[in-house]
Amino acid sequence: MNHAAAAAGEWYRPASLADALAIRASARGTVVAIAGCTDLMVGWNAGGRRLPSVLDLSALPELGMIEVGPDAVTIGATACCARIAAHPAIAGRLSMLACSARQTGSIAIQNRATLGGNIMNASPAADNPPVLLAYGAQVTLASLRGSRTLDYATFHTGYKRTLAEPDELLVSVTVPYPAPGASSHYRKVGTRRAQAISKVALAALIETTDEAEPASRQVRAARFGFASAGPVPLAAPGLSAAIRGRAFPEIDRALVERALASDLSPIDDIRSTAAYRRQVSVNLVMAALAEASHAPGRVLMP
Ligand SMILES: Cc1cc2nc3c(=O)[nH]c(=O)nc-3n(C[C@H](O)[C@H](O)[C@H](O)COP(=O)(O)OP(=O)(O)OC[C@H]3O[C@@H](n4cnc5c(N)ncnc54)[C@H](O)[C@@H]3O)c2cc1C
Structure with missing residues (x-):
């Protein structure tokens, strides 16, 4: 036909x-x-x-699966938020994703809303993309020309624009498990605790060195994802670079503010102001760093 x-x-x-x-x-x-x-x-x-x-896309078995592998979970594009939140491997090892799926609209919405739709709708305020950035996820697209896998961090090219071509479908998202002992921190700030689009949201994955004394611990590696802080879901690579290898006491508010000043580009809109978003973003990062330094390996989520 x-x-x-x-x-x-x-x-x-x-x-x-x-x-x-x-x-x-x-x-x-x-x-x-x-x-x-x-x-x-x-x-x-x-x-x-x-x-x-x-x-x-609802009758395509290839898009509905959730596959648990040794290093990652691969989630079909049409898996809905309710299934993702309830999946034992995701709840157990990728708990920020279970949390963001549980915060996507109401329970009724979670029963229909898919991870693929959340990504392809390409809203900078969407709840799951920051978590995918923090975990370092990859997305797989397919067309009759073949399939390709991309780092999710490169996928959003501008407001509501992505690297997907018109003949492609998003097939799956592969989310690697974090290193053992990494701290996870997810926080969505909105007008209400449910059914609200974020004013700003942060997902943070922070690996620390093993010293017993918090003051001697360093950031081994850190990845972040922000929602509602720019035209696309943002990874804040400047912040990751600025704190890598530093002992926690050296990472003060001024350093975080400086890094986020160029990583983020929030706007004034109906939900909030750019100034509020900048300030809350810094607060959220400072809280995530404090948790990671005092209780490495903690998972902090609402
Ligand atoms: C009342 C309400 C509350 C909401 N609350 C939230 C919230 O709190 N947080 C949040 O993030 N979102 C929220 N949303 C938005 C929405 O529910 C999510 O973005 C959802 O994940 C979209 O998934 P979907 O399957 O419904 O997408 P659809 O509406 O079916 O599709 C969305 C877009 O993606 C494209 N698309 C879908 N799948 C594919 C694919 N596999 N390949 C290529 N293109 C594809 C479609 O063409 C379309 O452009 C809310 C929506 C409503 C109505």
Whole structure:
């Protein structure tokens, strides 16, 4: 079938990834991929426009799996937040991801909202991307031309823009386990504790050296992810570089402020101000560092 001129309102629900990619390729961007539809339906309701033709990904077994490997968990793009939060390997070894999935909207939303949709919607305020940045995740895309795996840190190229081509689908996300003893810290700051888009959110993964005295411990490596702190989910590489190899007492607020001044580019909008976002971002990093220095290996989450 040639889908190049798909009539508005067509609903394609292929049962294999190969068929889905064939539709994606021949439709040349005119057929919208849908997963849980929690982002798309909001836009369609608001717009009052005629529904586009859609490629429903919900019957593709290749996209629904969660595979536990020796070094990482690979999560299919259509796995929903409720499944991710409840998965024993994710709750046990990637607890920041279980936490961010549990903070994605309400329970009803979590039952539909997929990890792939959260990434591909490419909102800088989305809850799961900061965690994927902190863990150093990779994303796998597929098209009829083949598949490719990219560091998630390179994936968002600008506001609502990604490296995905129009004929590609996001297939899976691979999240490596953190080094033993690493401290995890996830915090979403919003108007309420549930059903609120973040004013700012931080995921931090901090590895420390093993000295018994907190004052002698150093940051061996640290990775961060921020939401609502710029046009895309941000990794703050300047901060990671500024604190790597330093003893905790040397890392003061001024150093963190300086690093984040260039890593983050928050804006004033309906939810908050740029100044508030900058200040809270520094507070959250300082809290994560304090936890990591005093209780290495702790998992700190709401
Ligand atoms: C009431 C409400 C509350 C919400 N609260 C939150 C919240 O607290 N935190 C948060 O982060 N989000 C929240 N959201 C947004 C939304 O629920 C999430 O972004 C969700 O993860 C989107 O997933 P989905 O499967 O519903 O995506 P869909 O709406 O189906 O798709 C979203 C986008 O991704 C594309 N897409 C989906 N899957 C693929 C794929 N495999 N390959 C290529 N493209 C794909 C679609 O074409 C579309 O552009 C909320 C939404 C609602 C309605």
